[in-house]
Amino acid sequence: MNTWKGTRKSLTIFLFLFPTMLGILVFNVYPIVLNTYISFTNRNKFRPKPDCEVFLTGLLDPLCWPQFRENAQGGLGSPYRLAEPLFANYQTLLGKLFSAEALLALGKILLAFVPLIGAVYVNRRLDRQIDRPISGGMVWLIAILLVIGLGFVLSIRTAFDQLMNTGPFIVVVLRTILFVAIRVPLTFVFGLALALILNDTRLKGKTFFRVALFVPWGASSVAILMALVWQFFFRQQGTINQLLAQLGVEGPIWLQNPVSAFGVVVLADLWFSYPFFMVAILGALQSIPVELYEAAEVDGANWWVQLQRITLPLIRPAVLPATVLTSITAFQMFGTAYAITAGGPLAGADTPGATEFVMVYAYRQIYQLQNYGRATAFAVLIFIMLFLATLYSLRITRITKGAYES
Amino acid sequence: MIRKTPLGVRILQYTFLVIAVIFALYPVWFAILASGRSGGRLYTLSLPGMFFPVEWSFDNFRFMLFERPYLTWLTNSFKVASITTIASLVICTSAAFALSRFRFKGREFFLIFLLAISTFPGILSLVAIAQVLTAIGLFGKHLGLILAFTSATLVFCTWNLKGYFDTIPIDLEEAAQIDGTTPVQAFFLIALPLARPALAVTAILAFMTGWGDFIFSSVLVPAPDSVKLAVPALYSLANSVSVPWGQFAAGAVIVVIPTVLVYLALNRYFEAGLTVGGVKG
Numbered sequence: 001m002n003t004w005k006g007t008r009k010s011l012t013i014f015l016f017l018f019p020t021m022l023g024i025l026v027f028n029v030y031p032i033v034l035n036t037y038i039s040f041t042n043r044n045k046f047r048p049k050p051d052c053e054v055f056l057t058g059l060l061d062p063l064c065w066p067q068f069r070e071n072a073q074g075g076l077g078s079p080y081r082l083a084e085p086l087f088a089n090y091q092t093l094l095g096k097l098f099s100a101e102a103l104l105a106l107g108k109i110l111l112a113f114v115p116l117i118g119a120v121y122v123n124r125r126l127d128r129q130i131d132r133p134i135s136g137g138m139v140w141l142i143a144i145l146l147v148i149g150l151g152f153v154l155s156i157r158t159a160f161d162q163l164m165n166t167g168p169f170i171v172v173v174l175r176t177i178l179f180v181a182i183r184v185p186l187t188f189v190f191g192l193a194l195a196l197i198l199n200d201t202r203l204k205g206k207t208f209f210r211v212a213l214f215v216p217w218g219a220s221s222v223a224i225l226m227a228l229v230w231q232f233f234f235r236q237q238g239t240i241n242q243l244l245a246q247l248g249v250e251g252p253i254w255l256q257n258p259v260s261a262f263g264v265v266v267l268a269d270l271w272f273s274y275p276f277f278m279v280a281i282l283g284a285l286q287s288i289p290v291e292l293y294e295a296a297e298v299d300g301a302n303w304w305v306q307l308q309r310i311t312l313p314l315i316r317p318a319v320l321p322a323t324v325l326t327s328i329t330a331f332q333m334f335g336t337a338y339a340i341t342a343g344g345p346l347a348g349a350d351t352p353g354a355t356e357f358v359m360v361y362a363y364r365q366i367y368q369l370q371n372y373g374r375a376t377a378f379a380v381l382i383f384i385m386l387f388l389a390t391l392y393s394l395r396i397t398r399i400t401k402g403a404y405e406s
Numbered sequence: 407m408i409r410k411t412p413l414g415v416r417i418l419q420y421t422f423l424v425i426a427v428i429f430a431l432y433p434v435w436f437a438i439l440a441s442g443r444s445g446g447r448l449y450t451l452s453l454p455g456m457f458f459p460v461e462w463s464f465d466n467f468r469f470m471l472f473e474r475p476y477l478t479w480l481t482n483s484f485k486v487a488s489i490t491t492i493a494s495l496v497i498c499t500s501a502a503f504a505l506s507r508f509r510f511k512g513r514e515f516f517l518i519f520l521l522a523i524s525t526f527p528g529i530l531s532l533v534a535i536a537q538v539l540t541a542i543g544l545f546g547k548h549l550g551l552i553l554a555f556t557s558a559t560l561v562f563c564t565w566n567l568k569g570y571f572d573t574i575p576i577d578l579e580e581a582a583q584i585d586g587t588t589p590v591q592a593f594f595l596i597a598l599p600l601a602r603p604a605l606a607v608t609a610i611l612a613f614m615t616g617w618g619d620f621i622f623s624s625v626l627v628p629a630p631d632s633v634k635l636a637v638p639a640l641y642s643l644a645n646s647v648s649v650p651w652g653q654f655a656a657g658a659v660i661v662v663i664p665t666v667l668v669y670l671a672l673n674r675y676f677e678a679g680l681t682v683g684g685v686k687g
Contacts, residue, residue, distance in 0.1 A: 009508065009510070010510070012504070012508070012589075012590065013504045013508050013510055016500040016501060016503055016504035017500075017501050017504050017505075017516070019496075019497040019500065019501070020497055020498065020500075020501035020560055020564060023497065023556065023557040023560050024520065024523060024557070024560060024561075026538065026557070027531070027535055027538075027553070027554060027557030027558070028523045028524070028526065028531065028557065028560075029523065030534060030538070031526070031530075031531035031532075031533070031534030031535055031538075032523070032526050032531065034533075034534040034537070035526075035530060035531065035533070035534060038533075061537070062537050062538050062540075062541035062542075063537065063540065063541055065541065190426075193422065194422075194423075194426060197419045197422065197423060200411065200419075202411070203419070209423050209426075209427060210673075211670060211673070212427045212430055212431055213426060213427060213430050214669070214670060214673055215430050215431060215434060215666055215669075215670070216430055216433075217669055218665050218666035218667075218668070218669030218670060219433070219434060219662055219665065219666055221614035221617065221618040221665055221669070222617070222618040222637060222658075222661055222662055222665055223618065223620075224618075224620040224637060224641055225637060225640060225641070225658045225661060225662060226433060226434075226437075226658075226662065228641070228644055228654075228658075229433045229434075229436060229437050229658070230433060232436070232449075233433075233436075237449065238449070239436065239449065239456065242449060242456070243456070246453055271429065271430070271433065275430075328525075332527065334529065334621070335620060339641075358527075359527060359529055362527060362529050362530055363529050363621070366529070366530065366533060367625065372533065375530065375533075376530065376533070378530075379526070379527055379530035382527055383525065383526050383527065386525035386526075386527075387522055387525050389525075390521055390522060390525045391522070394518065394521065
């Protein structure tokens with residue numbers, strides 16, 4: 001441990017942390033504060049300017065600070081004010097969510113998913129017993145059947161439609177969650193399959209395959225340009241349809257159909273993100289001792305049993321944090337969807353498009369429609385969700401770290 | 407000894423790998439092919455032309471490099487990204503040093519606080535950042551963009567470096583301190599050279615924040631052409647009315663290929679970095 005104590009120590013720590021703290025304060029904390037404030041005002045295209053007479057505006061908006069006033073742009077538009085009622089922006093976003101009907105619908109949908117939580121619990125109980133009466137897959141199957149059954153009993157479809165009518169927030173968030181729920185498991189399975197094959201020491205040409213399969217990770221740092229290339233593939237006259245034409249099939253207009261547009265975005269995002277999983281799983285696989293497989297082989301365990309009982313449990317501590325982290329980044333995905341569909345295909349003027357995920361919605365609200373008030377209220381809600389998710393991921397990382405050490 | 411893989415399984419494995427490789431490489435290959443096609447066409451109607459360079463010319467590259475301000479855009483991008491990298495490495499190393507080598511009240515809190523703060527959607531803090539930069543007169547200037555990028559890298563750089571510093575045993579530095587150095591000297595002379603892999607990965611990630619960014623640069627430096635960065639400039643080129651696709655493809659190839667090569671060269675560091683600091687994927 002360092003020998004410095006007292007004032008000297010505190011001063012050193014302060015000096016070394018100061019630049020970071022300053023940067024965080026000016027470019028992270030302050031924007032959050034200003035955003036939260038704007039979310040309670042009616043700032044939009046027609047009211048872009050601060051009204052420096054209002055106490056909080058004068059305090060928070062940098063263009064009101066005396067030394068910077070001359071930098072403020074002039075131009076048309078009237079000043080923005082506090083919204084009336086104060087929560088007006090939140091009301092347009094969440095709308096009728098707090099009506100009795102909508103809450104009932106939400107309750108129904110949550111109730112329908114209870115069997116899945118039950119399955120996790122039952123599996124955990126069963127895992128402690130030496131002999132499992134039924135396999136884990138069976139428990140899941142029963143749970144999923146129960147969900148479908150409950151869905152019919154509670155008439156989930158109407159409940160769902162009701163919920164979708166409560167305002168853009170629920171629509172956008174549910175759609176994004178659907179995207180994450182499809183994209184992350186898909187990436188995981190693809191990455192796992194590649195990693196399992198590449199982990200075989202006797203495979204010829206292993207280095208070539210590893211390097212080639214790593215390429216999309218590099219390309220993902222200029223994601224927006226590569227996403228445009230993916231768009232080229234799926235245009236009406238694009239590569240895919242040309243290939244189909246060679247086979248004598250007339251291809252559909254991929255990006256005009258909500259479902260296929262969604263699929264194209266998932267596919268392109270899979271391309272960007274699977275190398276991360278592949279590399280993470282490969283690293284975890286290499287830390288599993290070969291003796292375990294040899295022992296399993298002696299006991300007559302086949303490939304599937306080995307995967308279930310040895311491989312998956314042992315890569316869990318390394319892969320679970322990666323999965324949670326990827327889910328959070330997938331939730332915030334912007335470039336892929338924006339470049340490929342720009343949120344479309346659109347259904348109507350004020351309803352979000354089929355691939356208008358959280359960040360695309362925010363971007364469009366701010367930079368295309370200049371709906372600052374609504375967009376900042378949206379940001380505050382998303383921030384709360386992501387904040388909780390990050391705390392949860394920290395907890396998971398800590399738990400799994402404990403698993404490594406003990 | 408594990409028994410040999412049966413031939414049938416082997417064939418299946420190779421088939422899967424080959425399909426995966428085509429999936430992985432074709433988008434990049436497509437851009438390369440389109441960049442060599444003359445006449446600014448994006449597609450070709452011939453089947454072999456979709457997979458092999460049946461015709462090739464450097465016209466598009468020549469046009470992009472010499473008849474458009476593309477070299478300026480590239481230089482701008484490179485300049486902004488490099489300065490961002492240096493600034494964020496200096497700032498984050500110093501913060502990570504303090505967080506890794508000292509125990510003090512609020513240390514845990516500060517680390518968690520950084521993470522929590524970084525979950526605020528960057529697209530939306532941009533409104534406030536643009537306002538701050540306008541107020542201090544840096545809107546539309548590279549310096550303002552560099553400040554924004556640097557602050558955007560702070561959280562993951564600090565976490566990455568701190569994670570790696572934690573794995574370097576402090577014993578060496580303690581020995582140096584007994585020999586009369588201060589803790590700061592000991593750290594910079596002994597631990598920092600050992601942290602080279604982590605510094606390399608962090609530097610690359612910081613560089614890519616500036617190099618590959620689209621939103622920050624398109625909002626904070628919207629015009630004129632002489633100050634634009636390569637990626638947003640290319641994107642707006644692709645969205646203009648009469649799109650010279652071949653030129654766009656050439657521009658994209660010039661940006662993408664070096665990026666991919668750098669990642670491939672540092673491939674091993676990335677694999678090592680995953681097990682330590684938790685690289686952002």
